[in-house]
Amino acid sequence: MNRLSVRLLLSHxxxxxxxxxxTYLLVRFLAPQMYDRDVRMMGGPGGAGGPAGGPGVxxxxxREVTVSAMNNAVLVGVLAGIVTAVLAGAYSxxxxxxxxxAVSAATxxxxxxxxxxxxxxxxxxxxxxxxxxxxxxxxxxxxxEARRVRLLGEVAHEMRTPLTVLDxxxxxxxxxxxxxxxxxxxxxxxxxxxxxxxxxxxxxLSRAEEGRLELRAAEVDLAGLAVRAAERLRAQLDDxxxxxxxxxxSGPLPVTADADRLAQVVTNLVGNALAAxxxxxxxxxxSRRAGGEAVxxxxxxxxxxxxxxxxxxxxxxxxxPGGADARAGRHTGSGIGLTIARGIxxxxxxxxxASSGGPGRGSTFELRVPLGG
Numbered sequence: 001m002n003r004l005s006v007r008l009l010l011s012h013x014x015x016x017x018x019x020x021x022x023t024y025l026l027v028r029f030l031a032p033q034m035y036d037r038d039v040r041m042m043g044g045p046g047g048a049g050g051p052a053g054g055p056g057v058x059x060x061x062x063r064e065v066t067v068s069a070m071n072n073a074v075l076v077g078v079l080a081g082i083v084t085a086v087l088a089g090a091y092s093x094x095x096x097x098x099x100x101x102a103v104s105a106a107t108x109x110x111x112x113x114x115x116x117x118x119x120x121x122x123x124x125x126x127x128x129x130x131x132x133x134x135x136x137x138x139x140x141x142x143x144x145e146a147r148r149v150r151l152l153g154e155v156a157h158e159m160r161t162p163l164t165v166l167d168x169x170x171x172x173x174x175x176x177x178x179x180x181x182x183x184x185x186x187x188x189x190x191x192x193x194x195x196x197x198x199x200x201x202x203x204x205l206s207r208a209e210e211g212r213l214e215l216r217a218a219e220v221d222l223a224g225l226a227v228r229a230a231e232r233l234r235a236q237l238d239d240x241x242x243x244x245x246x247x248x249x250s251g252p253l254p255v256t257a258d259a260d261r262l263a264q265v266v267t268n269l270v271g272n273a274l275a276a277x278x279x280x281x282x283x284x285x286x287s288r289r290a291g292g293e294a295v296x297x298x299x300x301x302x303x304x305x306x307x308x309x310x311x312x313x314x315x316x317x318x319x320x321p322g323g324a325d326a327r328a329g330r331h332t333g334s335g336i337g338l339t340i341a342r343g344i345x346x347x348x349x350x351x352x353x354a355s356s357g358g359p360g361r362g363s364t365f366e367l368r369v370p371l372g373g
Contacts, residue, residue: 217258296367
């Protein structure tokens with residue numbers, strides 16, 4: 001009884017049986033009364049002689065024969081209707097179950113890790129919606145698996161460079177090529193810190209994507225926080241020959257948020273702007289209200305972004321082709337700073353977005369957080 005096909009078939013049969021029984025009872029009750037009424041209207045008791053002077057059938061006998069024939073005919077019709085309804089129900093339930101079986105087979109295939117299976121979309125709107133949802137699920141799972149595989153390769157690539165440097169220095173010191181002096185130890189320390197930063201960033205990325213970020217929410221002035229976070233990086237921008245402009249905010253931007261996490265977002269955005277801006281360029285950090293949101297904008301005069309890169313820059317380990325770092329042969333950071341920044345912003349109910357006039361025309365990244373009460 002729990003199978004959908006059986007329940008559909010029984011529902012058709014039950015509807016047919018109820019309809020037929022109702023018809024039969026009504027005819028059985030109404031037919032005699034209607035017969036008597038018609039006979040009275042004809043002005044006689046309803047007698048009729050038999051053919052050629054044969055024995056006749058009286059009015060009462062004719063009435064009984066007529067009603068009996070009518071009842072029998074209705075009974076046969078009801079039974080035929082029920083049989084027809086059952087056959088139609090069986091056909092209908094089989095048509096309904098066919099796409100559902102296809103959906104079931106597709107979900108089993110997805111559960112086995114084969115994400116290329118697609119369900120043919122039926123004509124019925126409700127079943128088509130289910131099939132489209134399963135197809136969309138398969139596509140999302142395939143994309144997730146592809147990102148997972150790509151992530152493993154990218155993490156291995158990011159770790160390979162510092163590990164190769166460390167291995168080379170260690171072998172050199174063992175062979176006596178390098179002396180373990182301050183310069184060599186400084187290089188080793190830089191690569192170890194790079195590995196630690198990669199591990200910390202991956203941990204933060206995992207927590208952000210899984211929604212496990214620990215937020216210590218409090219009342220925060222986002223405008224003042226952005227100024228302080230940007231000023232902490234002024235020395236790095238000065239060393240790179242990039243001018244940092246931080247205009248005084250027009251007023252406070254109160255938000256309920258984790259101050260350290262939002263400072264991390266602003267730091268990542270300014271660091272990203274520095275990486276994309278060559279010497280002689282400008283990075284500007286401003287804040288403003290926009291509707292019910294507090295907005296921090298980080299604008300640079302650097303390499304800019306093509307339209308297709310405006311979302312891709314938030315992907316893990318994605319670097320803009322031909323960017324400032326690529327041209328200079330540098331790789332600052334782990335390549336997931338923007339991914340983490342967006343994850344933190346979304347954990348606060350906000351977002352981080354990118355805009356650009358195109359390659360060579362600079363970029364603007366905006367942190368948006370709902371204003372507090």
